[in-house]
Amino acid sequence: MHPGAWLTWATCAGVVTFTTTDPFYLMTVVAVAWFVYTTQHVPGPTARSFRVFAIAALATLAVRTSLVVFGTVDASNIAYAALEGARLATLLIVFGTFNAVTDPYGVVRLAPRRFHEPALAAALALSIAPRTVDAVGRVREAQRLRGIHPSRWRSLPSLAMPVLETGMENAVTLAESMDARGHGQGTRTRYRPERWSMGAIATVATGVAAAAMFEFAAWTGRAELHPSTSPLSWPQVEPLLLAAIALLAVPGFTRRPPRASLGGRGPGDEGGR
Amino acid sequence: MMPALRFRAVGFRYPDAAREALRDVTLDVDAGTFALVVGPTGAGKSTFLRAANGLVPHFSGGSFRGRVTVDGRDTLQFPPRALADVVAFVPQDPDASFVLDRVEDELAYGMENLGVDPAHMRRRVEEMLDLLDIERLRGRSVRSLSGGERQRVAIAAALAAGPWILVLDEPTSQLDPQAAEHVVAALQRLVHDQGITVVLAEHRLERVAGSVDHAIGLDGGRAEAGAPATIIRRLAMGPPVARLGRLAGWDPVPLTVREARRIAGAELPTPNGASAAPRLVTTSDRRASITMAGVEARHGELVALHGIDLEVRPGEIVAVMGRNGAGKTTLLRTIAGVHEPVRGRVRVGDHPPEPGIDVGMCPQDPESILFADTVADEVRATLRARGLATGPDPILEALAIEDLADRHPRDLSAGQRVLVAVAAVAAGMTPGLLLDEPTRGLDPDAKERLVHFLRGHANDGGVAMVATHDVELAAAVATRVVMLAGGEVVADGATAHVLGDSTVFAPQMTRAFGPGWLTPEQVAAALA
Numbered sequence: 001m002h003p004g005a006w007l008t009w010a011t012c013a014g015v016v017t018f019t020t021t022d023p024f025y026l027m028t029v030v031a032v033a034w035f036v037y038t039t040q041h042v043p044g045p046t047a048r049s050f051r052v053f054a055i056a057a058l059a060t061l062a063v064r065t066s067l068v069v070f071g072t073v074d075a076s077n078i079a080y081a082a083l084e085g086a087r088l089a090t091l092l093i094v095f096g097t098f099n100a101v102t103d104p105y106g107v108v109r110l111a112p113r114r115f116h117e118p119a120l121a122a123a124l125a126l127s128i129a130p131r132t133v134d135a136v137g138r139v140r141e142a143q144r145l146r147g148i149h150p151s152r153w154r155s156l157p158s159l160a161m162p163v164l165e166t167g168m169e170n171a172v173t174l175a176e177s178m179d180a181r182g183h184g185q186g187t188r189t190r191y192r193p194e195r196w197s198m199g200a201i202a203t204v205a206t207g208v209a210a211a212a213m214f215e216f217a218a219w220t221g222r223a224e225l226h227p228s229t230s231p232l233s234w235p236q237v238e239p240l241l242l243a244a245i246a247l248l249a250v251p252g253f254t255r256r257p258p259r260a261s262l263g264g265r266g267p268g269d270e271g272g273r
Numbered sequence: 274m275m276p277a278l279r280f281r282a283v284g285f286r287y288p289d290a291a292r293e294a295l296r297d298v299t300l301d302v303d304a305g306t307f308a309l310v311v312g313p314t315g316a317g318k319s320t321f322l323r324a325a326n327g328l329v330p331h332f333s334g335g336s337f338r339g340r341v342t343v344d345g346r347d348t349l350q351f352p353p354r355a356l357a358d359v360v361a362f363v364p365q366d367p368d369a370s371f372v373l374d375r376v377e378d379e380l381a382y383g384m385e386n387l388g389v390d391p392a393h394m395r396r397r398v399e400e401m402l403d404l405l406d407i408e409r410l411r412g413r414s415v416r417s418l419s420g421g422e423r424q425r426v427a428i429a430a431a432l433a434a435g436p437w438i439l440v441l442d443e444p445t446s447q448l449d450p451q452a453a454e455h456v457v458a459a460l461q462r463l464v465h466d467q468g469i470t471v472v473l474a475e476h477r478l479e480r481v482a483g484s485v486d487h488a489i490g491l492d493g494g495r496a497e498a499g500a501p502a503t504i505i506r507r508l509a510m511g512p513p514v515a516r517l518g519r520l521a522g523w524d525p526v527p528l529t530v531r532e533a534r535r536i537a538g539a540e541l542p543t544p545n546g547a548s549a550a551p552r553l554v555t556t557s558d559r560r561a562s563i564t565m566a567g568v569e570a571r572h573g574e575l576v577a578l579h580g581i582d583l584e585v586r587p588g589e590i591v592a593v594m595g596r597n598g599a600g601k602t603t604l605l606r607t608i609a610g611v612h613e614p615v616r617g618r619v620r621v622g623d624h625p626p627e628p629g630i631d632v633g634m635c636p637q638d639p640e641s642i643l644f645a646d647t648v649a650d651e652v653r654a655t656l657r658a659r660g661l662a663t664g665p666d667p668i669l670e671a672l673a674i675e676d677l678a679d680r681h682p683r684d685l686s687a688g689q690r691v692l693v694a695v696a697a698v699a700a701g702m703t704p705g706l707l708l709d710e711p712t713r714g715l716d717p718d719a720k721e722r723l724v725h726f727l728r729g730h731a732n733d734g735g736v737a738m739v740a741t742h743d744v745e746l747a748a749a750v751a752t753r754v755v756m757l758a759g760g761e762v763v764a765d766g767a768t769a770h771v772l773g774d775s776t777v778f779a780p781q782m783t784r785a786f787g788p789g790w791l792t793p794e795q796v797a798a799a800l801a
Contacts, residue, residue, distance in 0.1 A: 042414070105373045124372075134416075135641075141611050142636040147629035147701045148658040158654065161644035165683060169640070170369035176332050177370035181434065182357030187388035191381030192395065 001040075001254060003106035005200035009036075010098035012207035013248050017090045019214040020225040021083040022235045026090045028245045033090075033097040036252040041100040049130045053096025057089035064088060076230040083229065101251075109190060116188070124174070131170070135163045199254030206247040213244040275345055276301035277438050277470040278325055280496075283339035285320060285329060290684075294320040296494040298339070302472060302487065304437070307464040309481055309501060310474040311510060312491035314688030314716040318474040319365065321491060322440050325472060326360040327353045343438065358387055361436035365443050365687055365714065366638070367427030371415045376407065376426050379415055383434035401429040404459055420447040420637065420710070421597030428456065432463070439463070441473040443687075445480055446713040449596045449742045451777050453480050460484075476688070476716050478505065479512035479745060479781050483529040502528055510717055513745055513781040517793035521800055530784045541799055543789040544769075561622035561631065561704040562586045563608055563736055568617035570600075570607050570760075577603040578760045581617070585738065585753075587704070590731045592751035592768065593740040594778060599757040601740035602637065605707045608738065609634045621705055629659075632705035637713075639694030643682040648674065648693050651682055655700040668700045671729060673722045687714030695723065705736045712743045724750040748772060748780035748791040 017029055037050060064085030068077050104123040111119035139162045143149070148158050178184075217223040217238070227235035278301065285295040294317045302308050310318050323329040327348035330337040341348040344359045353362075361383070364370050373379045380401050384394045402408040405425040410418065415426060424447050431439060439460070445453035461484045463469040472489075475481050488504035490497045497504060505511045506526050509519070514533040518526030527533040563585040570578040577600050585591055593601045606612035607619055610626030611634075621631040628634075636642065645651040652665035669675040674692050677685065682693050691711050699706055706727075712720060720743075727737045727750050741747060747754055747768060754771040756764035756778070764771045772778050773788030782790040790796050 103374050103378070105375075105378060138636070138638075139641045141606075141628075142634075142641045144628045145609055145611065145632070145634040145636070146642060146655050146658070146698045147633065147703075148654060149629075155658070158642075158644050162641050165644075166638075166640050169683075172332065173364060173366070173369035174372065176328050176353070177362075177364070178372055179332070180326055180328060180353040180357060180360075180362045181372070181383040181430075182354050182386035183372075185354055185357070185386050185388070188385055189388050189391055189394065191378065191385055191391065191398070193391075 001101075001203065001251065002194045002196050002200040003102050004110055004194075005196070005203045005251070006098060006102045007107060007110065008204045009207045009248065009251055010094055012211040013094045014091060015211040016214045016245060016248070017087060017094060019218050021087050022225055022227055022237070023083060023086060024235055024237045025225070025241060025245060026083075026086050028242055029090050029248070030093050032245060032249045032252075033093050035249055037097040037100055039252045040254075041097075042103070048133065050096045050100040052130070052133065053092050053099065057092040057096070060092060061085040061089040075232055079232055080229040083227070106194065109193075113188065117184070128167075132163065132167060135166060139163050139166075197254070199251065203251040203254065206250040210244040210247040213241060217241060275304070277304040277306070277344060278302040278472070279340075279342045280324070281340045281342075283324060283337075283341055285324065285335060285337050287320075287333060287335045290335070293494050295324065295496070298494075298496040300489060300496055300498040302470060302489075302498075304470050305464065305468045306470050306472075306487045307461060307485045308470070308472045308487040308489060309478075309485040310472060310489045310491065311478065311505060311508060312716075313508075313510070314476075314714055314719050315686035316491040317494045317496075318491055319442055319686070320494075321489070321496065322362070322442050322472065322474055324348070325438075325440050326356055326362045327351060328362065354386075357383065357434065357436075359436055360438040360440060361431035361434060363427050363431045363439075363441040363444055365446070367423050370427060371423075371430075374414050374416070375411075376413050376415060376418075377402075377411045379426060379430050380433045383430065387434055389434075397433055397435070401433045404432070405429040406455060419598040421449060421452050424448055425452070425456065428459075437468070438470045438472070441471070443474055443476065443714065445475065445477065447597075447710065447742070449594075449777075450480075450744055452597060453477075453742070457481055457484055476712075476714065476720075477512075477743065477745070478510065478515070478528075482512050482515075483531075502526070513748075513793050514785060516717075517782070517796055520793055520797035530781050533781070533785045537786070537800065541786040541790060541796065543787060544795070544799065561736070562620075563626075563632075563705055563738075564620045565608070566618050568607060568614045568619060570603050570612055570614045572603070576760055578607065578614070581607075581762060583755065583762065583765070585736050587734045587736055588731050588752075590727050590737045590739070590750055590752050592747035592754045593738055593757065594742070594744075594747060594754055595757035595763075597742075600760040601757055602709055603760075604757065605634060605709055605738060605740055608632060608705070609707055626705070629701060629703070631703060632707060633698040633701045633703035634707040635691075635694050635698040635709060635711060637709045639690045640683075642694055642697060643690065646681060647679050648682055648685075648696075649678040651693060651697045652700045655697050659701045661700070661702060665696075665700070668696050671699075672696050672726050688716055688719050689714075691715055692719060692722065695726070699726070699730065704734075705738070706730055708737070708739045708741075710740055710742065712741060712746055720746060720749075744772060744778050744780045747778075748782065 065082045068081045108119040108123045139159055143158050148155050218225055223238040223241055224236045227233055280298045280300050283295055283298040284293055286293045312318055320329055324341055331352050343356055371379055372382050380398045381394055402411055405428055407425050445456055457480055460471050464471055485501050488501040490504040490508045502525055515526045523536050527536055565581050565583040568578055568581040593604055595601055607614055609632045610628045619626055626632050645654055649665045652668055669678055672692050730737050751768045754768050755762055769789045769791055772780055773783050780791055782796050786796055
């Protein structure tokens with residue numbers, strides 16, 4: 001699907017998440033994001049990075065909630081902190097989904113020509129995290145196979161040094177490769193610009209509709225989007241708003257377009273783990 | 274006609290290096306040449322190649338003298354990006370050079386930068402996919418590819434931009450023999466049909482010696498250019514047939530199987546099996562057999578190994594061979610105890626393998642284990658972790674790298690790093706020693722040391738297994754070859770038997786003199 005459609009989807013899902021702290025709405029957003037992720041993610045390393053986002057989301061929820069200990073610990077404060085944490089966690093899940101369903105470079109290409117450089121730098125920076133996760137796993141295993149256990153703190157250099165030095169060497173190689181292939185020469189053309197499919201248009205339309213409904217609800221105060229935590233009250237659920245969130249599931253029903261189809265077998269063996 | 278590459282009195286020293294990596298190099302590479310850069314490991318081959326498109330000195334720093342011109346452009350005035358339309362470079366480790374995620378986008382990247390017309394770009398990408406036989410990979414993430422697949426994608430990506438000089442650093446080091454043949458044939462076609470100049474460094478001369486028409490010999494930073502036969506003879510290097518020629522006193526030494534056959538004149542009778550039979554040692558404190566029974570291993574959904582039954586006894590040196598992606602690495606990792614099989618069992622002696630204690634394994638990228646400041650400290654780290662009292666000297670001597678003891682591992686050439694990594698792993702004195710593709714960057718001399726070392730390990734009652742694409746290494750050292758295809762064992766037997774049967778995996782001596790002949794030493798003795 002057109003990366004612009006995904007960008008719109010993620011933005012709208014983010015807007016919805018940001019507008020509410022109602023746990024039922026947030027849980028529905030998470031469920032919808034999970035559905036979109038399972039049906040649309042690109043197989044391969046991105047699946048691993050989604051896990052990283054999911055773990056980060058849980059950690060955020062836990063940390064935000066536990067910050068309560070610095071103030072008055074009572075049910076109201078805990079509930080307030082937990083709902084704030086849940087909102088951040090939901091945002092992370094939405095972003096993780098966006099990350100898993102698009103090729104970061106596809107998004108870079110959307111940037112106007114003059115913003116291409118910073119956008120590319122951002123995309124490369126984003127790719128460092130999954131690469132480092134890969135490298136840590138590889139080095140840890142390799143050191144174990146020579147009898148060194150990098151889990152012990154004394155052996156930390158045996159893990160850190162290869163990861164950092166290889167990371168540095170790789171960064172230089174990448175910079176060299178980009179330069180040697182004419183990066184930054186000015187005149188650029190685009191290879192196979194993505195077309196807007198019906199699915200992409202539907203995704204944008206329904207996403208914008210969902211965000212608009214939430215904004216309308218927030219603006220008019222017609223529905224309660226922030227359940228009261230002091231005094232504690234049971235969150236209200238407006239069926240129409242639940243339906244709005246369900247609209248965000250639309251991209252999950254689109255067919256993955258043929259150009260992203262996978263040829264041949266799954267992940268490679270030699271060195272491709 | 275203007276030469277494609279012109280070096281004039283080029284000297285270069287890396288920052289903080291004690292000696293020059295290139296010294297007074299003066300030579301021309303004419304347009305439309307298929308040139309081979311050859312020389313021992315650490316001789317300056319990579320530096321030479323990188324100087325050919327300005328990466329040296331623009332990215333390396335250091336002190337540069339003299340002048341390199343590429344298609345008439347001085348590399349000091351034109352940075353690599355300003356040369357991108359004429360010269361393309363494929364580095365030794367293509368993995369880190371990928372900019373984009375999807376294969377197809379990676380191929381188009383260089384053209385996008387050069388502002389190539391989209392319609393032309395589209396057609397060009399398709400041509401490259403066909404030329405390197407990677408059409409089925411087009412939608413894949415580059416990070417999900419096997420080593421050989423990555424190498425082909427990197428070459429296609431470099432070629433796509435339509436340079437007329439293509440510089441490659443060991444482009445076949447991670448390829449199986451068939452894939453290597455494809456790549457070399459594709460390069461040759463580019464030279465012949467499209468007049469492209471190809472400059473490549475390669476240690477496995479048996480793969481390219483018959484195809485190149487020019488050679489640049491490097492030794493200690495000094496260069497000499499000329500006909501391949503002359504240069505290879507002067508450097509006392511060469512494919513196994515050249516080694517045979519030298520042993521037998523032939524002049525000139527042959528470079529191809531065909532020439533060797535013609536010079537030798539006669540077919541040799543099939544040797545009796547005695548020399549090829551595995552020598553089994555059964556009396557040693559390090560003995561432990563490796564057994565696998567009904568092993569199945571997976572990567573996620575993908576079945577990587579299936580129905581593997583294998584027993585490797587002390588004293589055996591087993592070469593694990595097969596196409597890229599056949600399951601070689603997974604087999605080694607399963608034996609080493611770091612990849613849990615979903616079915617079947619793996620035993621070293623009578624218990625499941627304990628990584629680093631029963632079995633040591635040297636990974637495909639030696640960089641992933643090197644962390645110490647000196648080579649000696651690198652070995653000491655293993656010794657300390659394993660609680661061994663010996664010093665680093667014996668193992669360094671066994672691999673003949675004692676002269677590197679005080680060097681920083683990361684400053685070494687790719688081939689030297691491999692030997693250091695092997696030393697670091699083998700220092701653990703594990704009964705099982707597994708090497709995954711250990712020949713990247715290894716010159717024949719370094720390979721010889723590795724062969725000698727592995728024989729010593731086996732003679733001491735150890736088990737050695739080497740996953741390799743290098744048929745000549747297998748012919749030189751293996752007592753037995755296990756051939757994998759699609760995760761299953763398709764052949765398992767004595768080296769002469771398995772390699773002699775194969776059209777793709779036959780070493781040069783077998784090709785020249787028939788089944789049973791594996792090494793130049795063996796043939797030279799028979800001819801004498």
